Amino acid sequence: MFVLEEIPESRIAYIRRTGPYGEVSRDQMEGLTSWATANGLLRADSVVLGIARDDPARTPPRDCRYDTCLVLPDDVEIRRSDVAEGRLVGGRHAVLTVAHTPEGLAHAWTTLFDGLAAGGLVFDATRPVLERYRPHLLARHLCEICVPVR
Template sequence: MNIQLETIPETRIAYVRRTGPYGPENALAMEQLKQWAREQGLMQGPAVILGIPQDNPAITPPEHCRYDACISLPEHPPADTSVTYGVLPGGTYAVVTIAHTAEAVQQAWAEILPALSHSGYMLDQQRPVIERYKEDLVSRHLCELCFPV
């Protein structure tokens, strides 16, 4: 597993939240967000799509797990009440690039925490893990998992 350290700046986001078991239905929130972003003209340029699982499914009942489908915002974002706005905290992240499949995500989760510990890093529980979908990676069926350290 190739882990790269990256400083991600604090980022303003718009998001759509889905509550329920993590899995294929998270794609519904992602599609809702993308539709909104297209309508707002946000899908061109440097916008980055993010997925943020807010809860640990090992300790949170599946029906209470929250998943936020997000998009990074420009300096002057549109004002619209159909989405929620927030700020993603910045800091150092351990980033891995993986195939955009459920199997690859599960494998990365199983391997990353021991790999981080072995490298002397600890997961920062105060910041979320981020799924990052950059256009150049998505076109190759890849995505990034960003673990705060």
């Protein structure tokens, strides 16, 4: 069951991996979270995102980009060469809470777009789908998939 949410435009810090999806390295997430922790940026209200930047049906797997991101306040300075800065385009999203397991995420991804259509929602392919990780949900082994909709 989707919940509609307006996600605000945000500043993000990210580490990018290029290669086939499904092989996202634990090192990538740990690199970002250790940097964030060392700089006092990982708190109870922090938002970590996973963003698949390319459509694997149109992009060769070796060229698919996956960003592990942390939503940042505007006044934080990034001083690490492997952490880049960007902007998350906000807007209306259909949010689905799922089990934070490989099986839970895989099942959600395979049924996601049928669920949108059944709910009368239209995917906005001009914005990326987000995997959102918030501490209060991770404590219950849950995460969210946020699908941009029109």
